[in-house]
Amino acid sequence: MTYSEENYLKVIYHLSTGNSKGITTNAIANEMESKPSSVTDMVKKLAEKELVAYKKYQGVSLTEKGRQHAVMIVRKHRLWEVFLVDKLDFSWDEVHDVAEQLEHIKSEKLIDKLDEFLDFPTEDPHGDPIPDRNGKIAKMEKQLLSETSLNTKVICVGVKDSSSSFLQYLDKQQIALGSAIEIVSREHFDQSLSLKVNDKPLSVSNKIAANLFVKPL
Amino acid sequence: MTYSEENYLKVIYHLSTGNSKGITTNAIANEMESKPSSVTDMVKKLAEKELVAYKKYQGVSLTEKGRQHAVMIVRKHRLWEVFLVDKLDFSWDEVHDVAEQLEHIKSEKLIDKLDEFLDFPTEDPHGDPIPDRNGKIAKMEKQLLSETSLNTKVICVGVKDSSSSFLQYLDKQQIALGSAIEIVSREHFDQSLSLKVNDKPLSVSNKIAANLFVKPL
DNA sequence: AAACATTTTTAGTTTTGCCTAAAAATATAA
DNA sequence: TTATATTTTTAGGCAAAACTAAAAATGTTT
Missing domain, CATH: 1.10.10.10 (Winged helix-like DNA-binding domain superfamily/Winged helix DNA-binding domain)
Incomplete structure (x- = not known):
């Protein structure tokens, strides 16, 4: 291949x-x-x-065969992203291009050993699930922040858009995976949201909210 | 490139x-x-x-430019070999093919971070020197076991041939980097050697001795 | 130094992965 | 439903990196 x-x-x-x-x-x-x-x-x-x-x-x-191959590439990509962030201190907006290269390295042993070395992570730094060595993907309960009802307490579990501009915006606002978010109010006019992120107030546009995955506490 | x-x-x-x-x-x-x-x-x-x-x-x-590029590829190759052995528990005869692929990954940040993560190793698992980020190669005092005089106490510091068959032979004889070797006698007929490796007697052919680097204690 | 052997280069193909431009099929609109 | 627009495919070409076979240069003998 x-x-x-x-x-x-x-x-x-x-x-x-x-x-x-x-x-x-x-x-x-x-x-x-x-x-x-x-x-x-x-x-x-x-x-x-x-x-x-x-x-x-x-x-x-x-085909099933093609899907299996594709899933393995995704597995490699995401495991390498975890490696870059957890072990080499890359930030989540820096990993994509390098992982794009690393995902093509051919060695089953390498990827299984890497998996073990990283302690069998189930998600990559953007909250996307990592297929296991059999290609099985654990699916996580998650929804978009934009589709979450008022006064709900949720935690941030992923991003839909993982472009570096979005990720850097999140860094600036101190939103990370695991951040506690509460939706205080929704502006009817533009669907923008007033939030509390880790108890600090923050207002975000609908576009932001439509790219953040959260799950109920 | x-x-x-x-x-x-x-x-x-x-x-x-x-x-x-x-x-x-x-x-x-x-x-x-x-x-x-x-x-x-x-x-x-x-x-x-x-x-x-x-x-x-x-x-x-x-050219100087070409040499600089080549040295960086060697640096990457050897750092990845260290990673595979030290962090992922590969054995020294398994790393070459994978490192051959990894050496082409393009990211200066990646390689410098990897270097740091590995604690700035100066040699790869076969005893070959790792160029630093400026391309400088620390050269180690070393000589072939076959060219070492009788009754000298030396330690094994590298291999000339790093084919897996040779490396596996060394594993079998429990010769590794750091092993203490003493040359007890040399057979005139075929230049084979009687050694003590970590105090255990072992006889090796000239071909073996001509592919083992050692340095005086 | 001429004759022969070897090494190196040139010339012409092949395969892979991409491209442009034109033709064919499908989708949309009047 | 015919005309128009869009999408998709075909046909033909190009560049990279390899190859084979033949020509050119260099090395080695006698």
């Missing part, structure tokens, strides 16, 4: 979650910052290897 | 140590398990980028 094939599988995997239909070549091309025609080429190759199911003009979807 | 270019630089670097003249395309092709014609192509490209000095039919040598 080449570097490039792995990237395609990963992208198709991510586009698939919560999307039951076939993934369009356009969507893939957008995500990969490439061209639809390039995607068509690669998708044919992946179909040849039975990693995706593909019918012309109908989009693609992962 | 591509993956392939890095591999060429690394190979040229290794062939250069202890070899003042230009490195032949044939030598490089042998080392890389490829063909001389392929080497010629790549060498031209590297010369274009001023990483090597190259004159047709005269072989290649690294």
Whole structure:
């Protein structure tokens, strides 16, 4: 499996979650910052290897085999992120690009040993679940802050958008995984929220709230 | 710098140590398990980028810029080897292939943080020196066991050949870095040696002795 | 120094992964 | 439902990195 094939599988995997239909070549091309025609080429190759199911003009979807491969790449990516943050003191907004490279290292032993070394973490630094060595993903109860009702006490358990600008905003506001959040009021006009984050008052836009995962206390 | 270019630089670097003249395309092709014609192509490209000095039919040598790059790849390779052995419990005969992949990961921050995490090791698991972040290599006093005189007490500090078959042989004989070795006698016929390794008697062929680095106590 | 052998380079292909431009299929609108 | 717009695929090309086979240069013998 080449570097490039792995990237395609990963992208198709991510586009698939919560999307039951076939993934369009356009969507893939957008995500990969490439061209639809390039995607068509690669998708044919992946179909040849039975990693995706593909019918012309109908989009693609992962086969079970393809899904299994994709999940393993995600596992590697997220384990490396934990390593970078927990062991090498990277911050959560710095890990993505390096993990993108590390996820392609081929050695089952390496990844299982790393898993053990990190104490079998179940989530990465952004709160995303880490598949176990069999590809099983423990799903966590979580909801968007924007969809949470008033006066609820919740804790922050993840981010939807993990762009560094969003993560740096959260750092600035001292919101981290594990932060206690209470929704004090919701502005009707723009859906912005008044919060208490670790007992300190903070006002956030709906866009912020729509990218923060929380779970009830 | 591509993956392939890095591999060429690394190979040229290794062939250069202890070899003042230009490195032949044939030598490089042998080392890389490829063909001389392929080497010629790549060498031209590297010369274009001023990483090597190259004159047709005269072989290649690294420029200072090329040497600096090569040393950084070696630094990464050896640091990752330390990581694998010290932190993930790999044995010294298992690390090479994985380190070969990891050495191409691009992130200065990663490698400096890793260095720090490992406590700034000066040698890799085979006793080879690890260049510091400026490319400086501390050279260690060491000699081949085969060139050591009788009745000398030495300790094992490295291996010349780091193939897994040799390393596994050493494991079996319980010879490791730090082992105390005394040369009891040398057989004139085949230059084989009678040793005491950690006070236990052991007889080894000249070939073994010619691949073990030791230093006087 | 000429003849032969070896090494190195050149020339021309192949494969992979991408591209552009044009054609084909599908989706949307009048 | 036909016309128009959008999406997707095909066709043909390009660059990187490898290869084979042939040509050129260098080395080695006699």
